[in-house]
Amino acid sequence: MVKKKLFVLASLVLCFFSAVAAPPDSVRIKGIPHPCTWINPPKNFEVTPEGLSITATQGTDFYNYPGGGYNIATAPILVFKPDKDFVLTAKIKVDFKKMYDGGAIYVMVDSTQYIKFLFENSQYGTLSVCSGVTNTYTDDSNNAVTTKNEVYFRLAKSGNLYGLFYSPDGQRWEAIRLVNFVPKGPVSIGFSSQSPLGESCTSIFSEIVYTPGAFKNPKTGDM
Template structure:
């Protein structure tokens, strides 16, 4: 019996060690990804609701946002809020947009998100957010007049995450990843037909004090994805 117990403890230790190495490896992949965040790249984009401040430091975009910044068309009281800093490009046709985001989770609902924006009543927000329900995790908001609010996978041990939105015609797929290679779909939805839309990065602090969020990577690839459920 003791021999079996020692063997079980040994195997458990090995499995724990392997799991820890896997987590460390994932963080290393994110850290090692070459960033394309430059001042020139930022200058070729546009701000909707300029932030309190922003700067590029060591190839990372630091965005400081004020209290009360958010995108949410509240179904409970019909309030339409579109006050969060949003850095975007206008893009026609199909694409895949990807980002590595590291939110400041010092307050509830703080987040960094990818946003597809047609107009104030039609948009998609795909966020790494400090949810009131789960803590840090993936949250998606699809707005067609009013917003819904859907909590996804819980990632309360992570500081950074990959976010991706793929467009094919008027259908959009929302994916997240820890390593930039293995993406998992959170949601598949549609928007009204519109050839040119805005796509970019939003940073928010709805109820807390000022927060400084980090964006380590952002790209838009003009490509048609045949299978929106699998962008790997």
């Protein structure tokens, strides 16, 4: 009887800690060892065997105009708490329809401090790899142009140094930028889709690989 009571008690303790570790509204996706939650709900989303699909509704974006006077923080972002250092790689495929449709990976603190790594249908009529670092205002930069609606992104962290890298095929990597980013609060990493001008935009994230530990190569993001 004593053993039975101890077993029941241990089961209750395990259930309690499981509930704490994975809240009921959390989302689990392939390749990410931590539970994810939403900043702004999406129009639709689907967890697939390959990864994740996010559909953003009309008027969704995260952007603080560098000249001031315009701020928007409506894009859905599925975030998780990362390890101290890490390397995150994923393929992003976007069903581009309108200008500024895009899929992104974020380093998120709050709506005034974040890094946005974006695959976007740019104002120039090209599919662009973009990045922006927001500290109250967003520094907005188009960094590369691709010809297909899918691209590989890599976000890597070592201390306060964040590296943003892209590849057309997942093999040949190029550095977009290195950022010394000192957050004023806890950091989350997230996947997002946006459609500032269109009716909706779906971004698909697959081949997700997340590895704890600092990156060593500033040209490719490799550990």
